[in-house]
Amino acid sequence: MRLKDVFLEALKEMDVDCISTEKREDSLQSVARNVIMGKANVCRGIKGEIVLKLRENCEKPVYVGKCENPVLSRETLLERVKDFPYVVIDCSFYDLHTEKEKKKLKLQIQQSLGVVRRFMWDERLVVTHRDFGVGVFYPSTEDFVKDMGFEEVILLDPNGEEVFKGQRSMCYVIGGIVDKVGNKRGWTSKIGERLRRNGVNVRSVRIELRGDVIGVPDRLNTIVEILLRVVLDGEDVESAIRAVQPPLVAKWRLRKELPKRTVRIDVKGRPFRVVRKSEIKNFDWLNVRPKDFYEVCSELRYLVLDDDWLEYVLKNSKFDEVKNRYIFDGFS
Secondary structure (H helix, E strand, O other): OOOHHHHHHHHHHOOOEEEEEEEOOOOOOHHHHHHOOOOOOOEEEEEEEEEEEEEOOOOEEEEEEOOOOOOOOOOHHHHOOOOOOOEEEEEEOHOOOOOOHHHHHHHHHHHHHHHHHHHHHHEEEEEOOOOOOOOOOOOOOOHHHHHHOOOOEEEEEEOOOEEEOOOOOOOEEEOOOOOOOOOOOHHHHHHHHHHEEEOEEEEEEOOOOOOOOOOOOOOOOHHHHHHHHHHHOOHHHHHHHHOOOOOOHHHHHHHHHHHHHOEEEOOOOOEEEEEEEHHHHOOOOOOOOOOHHHHHHHHOEEEEOOHHHHHHHHHHEEEEEEOOOEEEEOOO
């Protein structure tokens, strides 16, 4: 359930027929965000453009704008969404990044705000150790956690002890780390170690795709979206990953999985690895297109054969158990 869903639920409870706005808005989510950010209230009457009809006859309308006696205000809406989580991006390693990485980090944080706005609102994104003018800034993650009085936080760490299955928390921490130069493996774990030393109870979890972190997008904004799709929308982790997985990342995982599905054939002394054309159907859990499938097969030097042709070859081959391959002498 996103902010817009809670907003709509509140209006239905007030028996509202239709919603209008003084300012042109592109979605109900942006209307709800204006209310919860204190930029507008919900008032009786019609002003401006109708953005949503709950019933055909608009006999009990409201508008989102300014008025003295609102029927729904920021404070009331905040109370209804008090269980929405905070997403914290910890940028304590910012100064150890290259200038190019710093630019990418800033861009991904800005994009993360765009994701948070689709599900919640700006104040639910917290950036620590470095102020980018995005979301809410805190000098440190420890300061934020202690100020909010959270008993536990969940750290999303590729080396986490648990697998993420939608575990709930009021605070999720993501490492503000862009790994383009050098080796930054384990840096997120160091954030967890620092938090624990400073008295924060940290639960470390990793996002996996069918038992492996390969294929899980590593950009901050995609991690945030996977998290919110699972926690707020109720999607399963695999579906959430596939929804945001770029084909480039899907191909990383495909390169690892394809060797398990090849057949080794020796044709007149020349060894080949062959893949059935239909194998692409077995990768519907990855966001791969047919052209991605063929590109990876080409990179790995695998032959792609029509299923009927491959069955013919195997039927007319001898299996060498020592070399674990089929011996095919050619077509008769």
